[in-house]
Amino acid sequence: MPPHSSQSVVILGTGSYLPERVVTNDDMAKLVDTSDEWIRSRTGIGERRFAAKGETTSDMACEAGRKAIESAGIAKEEIDLIIVATMTPDMPFPSTACLVQSKLGLPNVTAFDIQAACSGFVYELSIASAMLRSGQFKRALIIGTEKTSSILDFEDRTTCVLFGDGAGAAVLGCGDATGVGILNCTGGSDGSNPSVLCQPAGGSAIPASIESIQARQHFLKMSGKEIFKQAVRVMGQACMDAIEPFGLKKDDINLVIPHQANMRIIDSLAKRLGIPMDKFHNNLDRYGNTSAASVGIALDEAYRAGRIHSGDYVLLVAFGAGLTWGSTLIKWQ
């Protein structure tokens, strides 16, 4: 439902960070039985970034967060809420958001993590905008950040070629103008079949043990085909749910920023929505699937590339493990 509050929540700034280390498809072919041709034609991925040894999910989050604060043109002390979305936290607890809070030098700021896998960035946009509208907070820093390379099985060619590391961030704040900013957030989840995409061990169901490690259960597992079918359907629906209450038509949308999982998924989504591909911002060829970071990185890239203008309708959409999905409709301020 469209928000009833008259106060708008706008994106004041964006930032992103990609680790320096570029890993090409040919590099992956040295590890598993794959090829540049297979990866490009089945996914659209050309290369990805992997974090340096010792570089953590929170380190990447801080880099992206600093850039978002700088782009917002505010003092970091104005931030009073930090939300981090990740499925590869530095450790199960404390939250990565608390580590980010400390590393950014923002004592006492409310900070917590959310876990919605690849839908993390659109979920935290929804959560942060509701928290700002409540009046309890004034400036939120939201970050999607992943070190997927820490949970990839480099003996499993069906998954390890797909993912990459990085972080995307945005600073949100309340604005006086009505009818702009984050207009609508939609989302959903279906936990009935968690094994289609999961990290089976390391939690309370299968705590770490010699057996769980020998069975390689601490790595990401995925049934790609299952996810593929669901992805196109739920992302298409999430987009329609976001725009229809505002009476918008597909031609009104200036830019779509989809989760970067597979170019064939994005192609199918574009056809389903009837929105041409030149209105989509993609970077899958360079970064692969960065999970919770993907939408934030693409948003920052599109903004800095001058693809977003005042008055534009921008539609963000994602899906991921859970399954989870969600969309955000923004009228750029």
Ligand code: UT7
């Ligand atoms: O972020 C959210 C979550 N994830 C996703 O969105 C992923 C959604 N799914 C996908 O993107 C695709 O399903 C994949 C890219 C994962 C797989 O593509 P596919 O067209 O569904 O391939 P497939 O799983 O049907 O595999 C086709 C063939 C198989 O060989 P056989 O059985 O036909 O002989 C696989 O063993 O391709 C083989 N294969 C590979 N070959 C070379 C699978 N991975 C690779 C590989 N290199 N890396």
